[in-house]
Amino acid sequence: MSSLTVYDDTRPGQPEFSSHDAEAIAARLSPLNVRFERWTDVEPPARDAGQDVVLGVYRPYLDRLMGETGAGSADVISIDVNTPNRAALREKFLSEHIHSEDEVRFFVHGQGHFVLHVDGKVYDVGCTQGDLISVPTGIPHWFDAGETPDVVALRIFTHKEGWIADYTGDDIALRFPAQIA
Numbered sequence: 576m577s578s579l580t581v582y583d584d585t586r587p588g589q590p591e592f593s594s595h596d597a598e599a600i601a602a603r604l605s606p607l608n609v610r611f612e613r614w615t616d617v618e619p620p621a622r623d624a625g626q627d628v629v630l631g632v633y634r635p636y637l638d639r640l641m642g643e644t645g646a647g648s649a650d651v652i653s654i655d656v657n658t659p660n661r662a663a664l665r666e667k668f669l670s671e672h673i674h675s676e677d678e679v680r681f682f683v684h685g686q687g688h689f690v691l692h693v694d695g696k697v698y699d700v701g702c703t704q705g706d707l708i709s710v711p712t713g714i715p716h717w718f719d720a721g722e723t724p725d726v727v728a729l730r731i732f733t734h735k736e737g738w739i740a741d742y743t744g745d746d747i748a749l750r751f752p753a754q755i756a
């Protein structure tokens with residue numbers, strides 16, 4: 576189930592807002608220019624479908640999204656307990672970072688948390704199958720799918736180089752572990 580938990584960044588463990596309602600989540604994130612939507616009118620491909628199949632299933636949606644965002648390419652990231660480099664991948668996404676393009680992701684299967692750090696608040700957004708999230712350029716954030724990850728996500732890139740991050744050097748992610756159910 577999608578979720579949002581909001582904290583003051585000086586008060587770990589003391590949420591000031593919490594919701595599992597997609598409309599409430601979208602409304603709370605909208606002032607940050609974070610886009611949050613549920614796309615439920617398409618049947619997801621099988622969990623083990625290849626990248627081309629996944630991209631094919633979502634092609635009409637991707638084309639529209641890429642038209643709206645100016646993105647030039649898309650890929651599929653798939654992580655589960657059998658992913659050999661899952662610990663390294665977790666480490667890579669788990670430190671606070673920014674991107675010089677919007678981070679646009681669609682959850683095809685499983686779940687993961689994007690945790691955003693904006694104006695003294697921490698927004699832990701639990702994304703699940705059918706969720707689209709777009710985190711604007713320059714918003715500090717991190718991502719965690721936990722110790723036993725299960726996530727397949729579409730990633731949409733503007734830069735030709737694909738995924739590039741600038742780490743902020745802030746260890747805030749250690750104080751606000753994602754609330755993985």
Ligand SMILES: CSCCC(=O)/C(O)=C/O
Nearest residue numbers: 652668680687717718728
């Ligand atoms: C679910 S997509 C993998 C995470 C990622 O690309 C990123 O930048 C997290 O912040």
Ligand SMILES: [Fe+2]
Nearest residue numbers: 672674678716
């Ligand atoms: Fe990121």
Ligand code: NI
Nearest residue numbers: 576578595756
């Ligand atoms: Ni919950």
